[in-house]
Amino acid sequence: MLQLDRVSFTPQGKTLLDEVSLSVNAGEMYGLLGPNGAGKTTLLKAISGDIKASGSIQLYGKELAAWDRRELAKHLAVLPQASQLAFPFSAREVVALGLTPLTLSREQAKALIDEKMHATDCHGFADHAYPSLSGGERQRVQLARVLLQLSQASHPPLLLLDEPTSAQDLGHQHNLLTLVQQLAKSEGFAVVAILHDLNQVLRYCDRCCLLDRGQVCAIDSPMEVLSDERIKQHWQYQSQRVVLESGQVVLV
Numbered sequence: 001m002l003q004l005d006r007v008s009f010t011p012q013g014k015t016l017l018d019e020v021s022l023s024v025n026a027g028e029m030y031g032l033l034g035p036n037g038a039g040k041t042t043l044l045k046a047i048s049g050d051i052k053a054s055g056s057i058q059l060y061g062k063e064l065a066a067w068d069r070r071e072l073a074k075h076l077a078v079l080p081q082a083s084q085l086a087f088p089f090s091a092r093e094v095v096a097l098g099l100t101p102l103t104l105s106r107e108q109a110k111a112l113i114d115e116k117m118h119a120t121d122c123h124g125f126a127d128h129a130y131p132s133l134s135g136g137e138r139q140r141v142q143l144a145r146v147l148l149q150l151s152q153a154s155h156p157p158l159l160l161l162d163e164p165t166s167a168q169d170l171g172h173q174h175n176l177l178t179l180v181q182q183l184a185k186s187e188g189f190a191v192v193a194i195l196h197d198l199n200q201v202l203r204y205c206d207r208c209c210l211l212d213r214g215q216v217c218a219i220d221s222p223m224e225v226l227s228d229e230r231i232k233q234h235w236q237y238q239s240q241r242v243v244l245e246s247g248q249v250v251l252v
Helices: 040-048 069-075 091-099 106-119 135-149 170-187 198-204 228-235
Strands: 002-009 017-024 029-033 054-059 076-079 158-162 190-194 207-212 215-220 241-243 249-251
Touching (some): 002 040, 017 040, 017 215, 029 040, 029 170, 029 198, 040 076, 040 158, 040 190, 091 106, 091 135, 106 135, 135 170, 158 170, 170 198, 198 249, 207 228, 215 228
Parallel strands (some): 029 190, 029 207, 076 158, 158 190
Antiparallel strands (some): 002 054, 207 215
16 A cells, blocks of 8 residues: 655665665554654655655555645645644544535535544534643644545545654553554555554554664564564664563553
């Protein structure tokens, strides 16, 4: 579904991405991980088209640059780490921005807005001013917006998440990641998520890519990538695996 071949980005002579090649399948939750400065957000920006990188980035076999922008917006959406607005929109009005590439009646639009706000647990403050919301509440509003944006995709869409749980409490972290995991499993979404919590990678991701200094160091299942040796090498932390009674593996 998503194919990157030798993607590089070297602004002003500084290499931020160095011939990154990977693929992401429909129905897959795919983690991007690595230490600070590894190139994770830069790679997400290259995939979304926010920066112009060299190499090939294809979505459904078609170069990203060749897509009609409106059609691309129906099939690819980005949840940024933080979103600021200069206007005092309500949370509902922010979610409604996701309608931009869609063709819907007023009744259909209202029903979909309500559906996405309920799914992301932000219906309770739908009429509150967006600037007055907490960081976690804003993240959930923005997730509702991007899910609305992708609601008319003709192929399983690509959802890019930049640290989606950074402002969430523990309960909402689990709810958010479970929601996008279910979208991958039940609706075929391809989800690419930057995650710093390695236990979240182990619990929710099907595969992951370890980046460091702009280069791919490993691509495999989380259990394979997150060996004690690699964690020591790339994060300078001596981890230990613990198996819970449920069989779930956690890193401590």
